[in-house]
Amino acid sequence: MPLQITGALGDPDLIRLPWDIPLTDWPSHHLVDLPRGISRHVVRFVRLSGKVYAIKEISERYAKREYQLLWDLARLDAPSVEPIAYVTGRDEGLDAALITRHLQFSLPYRAVMSGTLRPDTLTRLLDALAVLLVRLHLTGFYWGDCSLSNTLFRRDAGAFAAYLVDAETGEMHPMISEGQRLADIDAAHTNIFGEMLDLEAGELLHPSIDPMDTAEDIVTRYHRLWNEITQDEIIEEVDWHRVEQRIRRLNLLGFDVAEMMVRRKVGTGRLIVRPKVVDSGHHQRRLLRLTGLDVEENQARRLLNDLDGFRVAKGLRHEDEAIVAHRWLAEVFQPTVEGIPARLRGKLEPAQLFHEVLDHRWYLSEAAGADVGIAAAVKSYVDKVLVHKPDEKALLPEEPGGLAEEPAGLQ
Template structure:
């Protein structure tokens, strides 16, 4: 905790804090008094609330932080406050402000186009799915309790208010349904409020908006959780499922497979983005960018499932020596300066996918490697020519 927080005027109600302690930031609707302060370049949100509520929310936010869930970071609780006359004041919860984030009302400072609203709903539906996968029941899902960050043309959603939440090992269908109904009612009211303020596009129907969040959630939940039956040699179908999840913004940590009469039941375990580089380095020693690591790990996990290997380290070692390294060694010496090893393998996997899509079946790795070398890699410029320097000297 920043020691400078101790110097704030805690004996004064938040409504009376002097302006020289505050920073003006866009703020959503809240049932509590909330102020923002900047200390040594860091912005904190300070919220007055009840003591039990503050303690509960603090504990929940810290628990969510431990599992890398997209939420604001809890910093401290200031309790036992009294004013200059000795009268008790409400405790405050301090959270770290999420940089570059905006409440939904700031995004509607001008009339938003329908496609922008669509991206907001996608982000909120994805947040709810991630939340329910972790066993977190929100209890007050709304646009007001969410912060949005722009993310390469889309939005990423973060939980900002957890005082009604509960973290359980697993949520039932009924608990998920209750959370969705709360979300539907809250978002309908918020959309009506935007419409009354004249900042909702005339083509957007508030009731349709609230229903759309639920529909998007249900579609995403199904794609993330359903068990898919595939034939024993249908590696291509497994890769297709993983790719669809990647396109929806979910990464796949591993693929669980169980044997049935004519094939396998496949169920992927999804995680948040940013996971793969660390896992690939831990398992194989390969240092790659995130998208490269995702493709390599997808291939490793499919290999592990097909090989019926339960030990992750053993599977990684075998994949490295039996799959990855043979592909790299297959590249002739005069072509090896065209791409680094991780990128080369990632492009081979992508090439195999395209060939398999065209053929309607898995074409296999060896034919894909030979096709890639002959039809793709040979036509690429050397890194030396691209960079304008000698690679070995660099």
């Protein structure tokens, strides 16, 4: 059988690699030295045309299967490595190979450690792994071998973001079953207990960390997150303040609300919040496309949450998104901004004003125990907050001719 490379082959130099010899024997000039996690298979990194690829020797059956699973995950925007191709028809006796793009700035969990793994670092790793597993389960993906070793971690400010790197044992389903979820959690418990024992034996574990407690901890974190995301919330009437509470909790956990569904039953509303994790800058792009408002990412997220709540409140879930956005602009955003006295509007940009009004409404509603409404929130915000704020425009010195100087260091 002749050599065959199947996939989205963007770099022709991949064809010229020495596929006729085992990965363990590849000449060093083809390779780049990067941290590698523990793997059952031989894995090497190569740099071609400024890009780094990970190559794993694996049987033909599993190479094809994992390549397809990784593509399925990429299509669903799940956090995983990007598949490039799989190679078959190598010399007799050699396994096939799976090629993935190396995830920039990512590290296996052992490389995250600087000396001894401390409790706070481990907590952040477990949080990231729990979020990853929940994201995968929401897509219908059964991992089968969840562990720290099969995960790559990127530093994310004070936390970590986790990515699936090994889908060899995975299965994609329209919806994951309860039995599959529990089996994945059981595998995670067993694997992480073993990994902690391994670190302990190598004197890489902080003395205060107990391997069994750590294994139990990932189970607890997963279930807490899964329940927050998937549980039904029953309310006597559709109180949109309660909806916003739920959205805020999900945002803090790293999830954005893609859809909200409300069913009424004998005067009771049953609220189901379905989250979807989106990439950085998604909110800015979506808001700009729908409304023409060009704002910061966190502002965009807040405005879109309000727009999505408006869609549900008005019974417009099946209406075209652009039409809903036009109505929201005309009925909510613009009246709110125009409700600010003209003499005070220059204090903040319109999107920031709207965001702060929503925040003020949130606190007022928390105190009142019910939604106070936008009109009352605007009046209270103007009287109690905005009048005491400095005018932002006045804080920027102006050059002759009226053009504001660019603050130092922002060129």
